Amino acid sequence: QQPVQSxxxxxxxxxxxxxxNCSSSKALYSVHWYRQKHGEAPVFLMILLKGGEQKGHDKxxxxxxxxxxxxxxxxxxxxLSYSGxxxxxxxxxxxxxxxxxxxxxxxxx
Amino acid sequence: xxGITQAPTSQILAAGRRMTLxxxxxxxxxxxxxxxQDLGLGLRLIxxxxxxxxxxxxxxxxxxxVSRANTDDFPLxxxxxxxxxxxxxxxxxxxxxxRSLHFGNGTRLTVT
Numbered sequence: 001q002q003p004v005q006s007x008x009x010x011x012x013x014x015x016x017x018x019x020x021n022c023s024s025s026k027a028l029y030s031v032h033w034y035r036q037k038h039g040e041a042p043v044f045l046m047i048l049l050k051g052g053e054q055k056g057h058d059k060x061x062x063x064x065x066x067x068x069x070x071x072x073x074x075x076x077x078x079x080l081s082y083s084g085x086x087x088x089x090x091x092x093x094x095x096x097x098x099x100x101x102x103x104x105x106x107x108x109x
Numbered sequence: 110x111x112g113i114t115q116a117p118t119s120q121i122l123a124a125g126r127r128m129t130l131x132x133x134x135x136x137x138x139x140x141x142x143x144x145x146q147d148l149g150l151g152l153r154l155i156x157x158x159x160x161x162x163x164x165x166x167x168x169x170x171x172x173x174x175v176s177r178a179n180t181d182d183f184p185l186x187x188x189x190x191x192x193x194x195x196x197x198x199x200x201x202x203x204x205x206x207x208r209s210l211h212f213g214n215g216t217r218l219t220v221t
Binding site for chain 2: 101
């Protein structure tokens, strides 16, 4: 079963912040985040493991709450280069990585 | 070759025809995957392979088959293409721990 992402789309001005949420009806042991620019392949951003950890990648960070079966991706002081579609992914069994439907992020100057 | 190579880049195929999408990786990754991407539906897993000689069904396996004869290659076959299989297909690989997936550049398939 696919994880559910919200919102489906976000439009920001450069410098604004955004939060993308990912939730699952099944127990989560890890959450992956990927970004895909238009016409390109998805690119790995980060993976979060059990323990409620947070991670950062430049001004992009994420949190993982396995009790709530949720993860959130935080984009701070967004840049034009952050535009794209963001996907969260969760394992539904060994090596069976399933993605959410994606959140399209548009950053305007 | 560096990373994952998919071929062809794009293809227009008549319904009912057989088609094999090729995927080759040079990273010696054990796990490989096939996803299809359709607008509004995200990336959906078709088939996967934990290691050479083993394969598994993903979310949308019907109408597709795969094989994994060796570590490097993971071809996806459409035995008899239908218009609903029009999509962009991505192949990916990861190490045994599944820490991150590396994607190929995709194959855009149109079935008419």
